[in-house]
Amino acid sequence: METVTVVGLGKIGLPLASVFANSGHFNVIGADKNEKVVETVNKGISHISNEPGLDQLLYQAWKKGTFRATVDTAKAVSQSDVVVVIVPVLVDDKGKINYEFIDSAVEDIGKGIRKGTLVIFETTLPAGDTRNRFGKRIEELSGLTLGTDFYLGYSPERVYSNRIIQDLSNYPKIVSGDSGKSLQMVISFYKKALNCDIIPVSNLETAEFTKVAESVYRDVNIALVNELAIYADSLGVNMKEVIHAANSQPFSHLHSPGVGVGGHCIPVYPYFFINNGLSRGLVQLSREINDKMAKYAVNEIEKHFTTLNNKNILILGLSFRENVKETTNSSTLLLVEELKQKGAVVYVDDPLYSDEEIAAFQVEPFSMKDREKMDAIILQAFHDQYKNFDFKNFPNCQFVLDGRNVLDKKTIEGLGMKYRGIGVQ
Structure with missing residues (x-):
């Protein structure tokens, strides 16, 4: 089975990783900087409350041995075929974007990535960030070439707290890639990982824009x-x-x-x-x-x-x-x-x-x-x-x-x- 690293085991990352680990197609490594989170996950215990179905999914994956966690993101990435990033981007009270956490995660990814790896960002991002901020940074750190040595995708999370497991199967997955080959790799991954409807869009920026537009519509x-x-x-x-x-x-x-x-x-x-x-x-x-x-x-x-x-x-x-x-x-x-x-x-x-x-x-x-x-x-x-x-x-x-x-x-x-x-x- 392929190995998938999910970077960020928060309220969306942990359910996502648990679903992947129960799909029958992947061994999953959850990477998180919080040692307490890693410790509980490695006991098959969820630190996320009020999320129906999560406790059972995590325990099942832990019992089967298809899900483990680590604080060493770079090492996990070096062992993986697919890396899914779900680390928050914050906004301060003046509306200024804070990339501190996700930039740190990308540094680790760039240090650990190996040839042939597919990196998918699920974090909601301003249009252009996946390619211009993170793709380029991974290239700089790894010495690998985007589109030749590693592949880049963007597929925004679209779930709602208290029904994340349900939404992962019910909501269509918007997917994109930096190239035609990357897009096909992303589509193939999510078909196996989530078994949900897929909506491909023409490029990374369109997918990033779509997720932000959904929230703007409601606001x-x-x-x-x-x-x-x-x-x-x-x-x-x-x-x-x-x-x-x-x-x-x-x-x-x-x-x-x-x-x-x-x-x-x-x-x-x-x-x-x-x-x-x-x-x-x-x-x-x-x-x-x-x-x-x-x-x-x-x-x-x-x-x-x-x-x-x-x-x-x-x-x-x-x-x-x-x-x-x-x-x-x-x-x-x-x-x-x-x-x-x-x-x-x-x-x-x-x-x-x-x-x-x-x-x-x-x-x-x-x-x-x-x-x-x-x-x-x-x-x-x-x-x-x-x-x-x-x-x-x-x-x-x-x-x-x-x-x-x-x-x-x-x-x-x-x-x-x-x-x-x-x-x-």
């Missing part, structure tokens, strides 16, 4: 409906009702408004366009609109109380979205910042986090002993545990801000509380 459409929701508020129009009615027309697909957009993808990848030539227009404006929704929500609460100074506000959900333990770009962080500027005392509840983890964000972890203190509640991440949340337990709460437009307005108002959604009064 722009969320910004559109957020802008419309604010306008609807000013007219006393129920945006939730508008969306239901408008989307009965097959060419209308209004998204849902909300208190903000979080995560690794939607608020991040637009900057791959913004910082590479698309500096003005809808993409930039959408980022501004979506990041201002937390401020809008807090201002709506302040209108009810006149002042938020010394008011006790409870935010439900530290995670950036429902049922995922991940805080990257969470709207809660923006809400906390806005509330503190108004002098409010901020409490946060999240069933996926310990009190210590919540307190690390300089907020008060909520306890039921504090329930009578709460003046207002904001729903930010609608975890399953909140579907039966009992607002009766908060006798002094005056205001509920439904940041995801999912709560029952009549129930809340029946308790004498003011209900407010995003575009829903």
Whole structure:
């Protein structure tokens, strides 16, 4: 069997490697700089939680001996026929791209690569990076020639947390190569590794652009409906009702408004366009609109109380979205910042986090002993545990801000509380 090295055993890399290792076609080496991650993987134990099917897949591969992990990326690469790179590219709070981790991985790949190896990048990247930044660097480090001595592909990950295993088989795989031969090698690999539909595109840059465009589409459409929701508020129009009615027309697909957009993808990848030539227009404006929704929500609460100074506000959900333990770009962080500027005392509840983890964000972890203190509640991440949340337990709460437009307005108002959604009064 061929050997595949997956560089990066994070929330996408580990499931990907586990699926490859159970395909019946490959021996897999997982390379990661985190020694604790490598240690647990080499015991058949996943460090990724809330990912259905992953624990079993990893254990099966470990038991069969088709998956092992190492911190020595260069050595793993030197033993491999295929290298798949899924190491994050980060963006700072000013939108500047940080290549630190993936550049380090490429250095190791360049030092270990052997002739005939296929290197595929799955990390979301600005168009041109696979060829011009990473392909060239591997050439410089290895002394090998791209297209002759080694081959380069790009196939973006397109999965969603909490259903990664399912998405790997259900979503078509977009594939590309630096040449016709590379493309055929990439197609052949994924047919065996994932047994999913394949969509070949003409070059690396097209595949890179496609993945970013997917996230930009969602960000722009969320910004559109957020802008419309604010306008609807000013007219006393129920945006939730508008969306239901408008989307009965097959060419209308209004998204849902909300208190903000979080995560690794939607608020991040637009900057791959913004910082590479698309500096003005809808993409930039959408980022501004979506990041201002937390401020809008807090201002709506302040209108009810006149002042938020010394008011006790409870935010439900530290995670950036429902049922995922991940805080990257969470709207809660923006809400906390806005509330503190108004002098409010901020409490946060999240069933996926310990009190210590919540307190690390300089907020008060909520306890039921504090329930009578709460003046207002904001729903930010609608975890399953909140579907039966009992607002009766908060006798002094005056205001509920439904940041995801999912709560029952009549129930809340029946308790004498003011209900407010995003575009829903």
